Amino acid sequence: MRPMNDTARRLERKAAGLGIELVTGYFGTGVYCAGVRVRDACHAFELGALLGDQFGPRVLDRWEGLHARCTIAFPEALVQA
Numbered sequence: 001m002r003p004m005n006d007t008a009r010r011l012e013r014k015a016a017g018l019g020i021e022l023v024t025g026y027f028g029t030g031v032y033c034a035g036v037r038v039r040d041a042c043h044a045f046e047l048g049a050l051l052g053d054q055f056g057p058r059v060l061d062r063w064e065g066l067h068a069r070c071t072i073a074f075p076e077a078l079v080q081a
Contacts, residue, residue, distance in 0.1 A: 001034070001079045008034050008077035011055045018050055024081045025073030034077040037070070044072055 001024050003009040011034050015022050025035025036051075038044040048058065056076030 001032075001081060003034070004078040004080055005076075007055055007074070008079050011051070011074060011077045014051060014055075020047065020050070023071060024079060025071050025075075031075065032079050032081045033073050033075050034079050035071040035073040038072055044070075047072065 001022065003012050012022060015034075015036070020036055022034045023037055025033045036047055038047060055074045057074075059073050059075060060070055
């Protein structure tokens with residue numbers, strides 16, 4: 001995953017400093033953005049508090065499997081997959 005704008009670069013630096021792994025999220029038609037995987041709603045709130053809101057709005061990207069695991073995507077943090 002390669003950051004394509006300043007928002008993605010800032011998010012990458014902040015996540016790395018906190019030990020949070022970024023993953024590729026998908027939002028809209030053909031738009032790849034940075035995201036973080038979360039286990040549940042509590043984990044999503046914890047990560048939201050750690051990362052702050054300076055990276056634009058967050059959206060729920062997808063649910064995976066039977067374990068309610070999802071990715072919180074940052075649509076303004078554009079990346080190349």
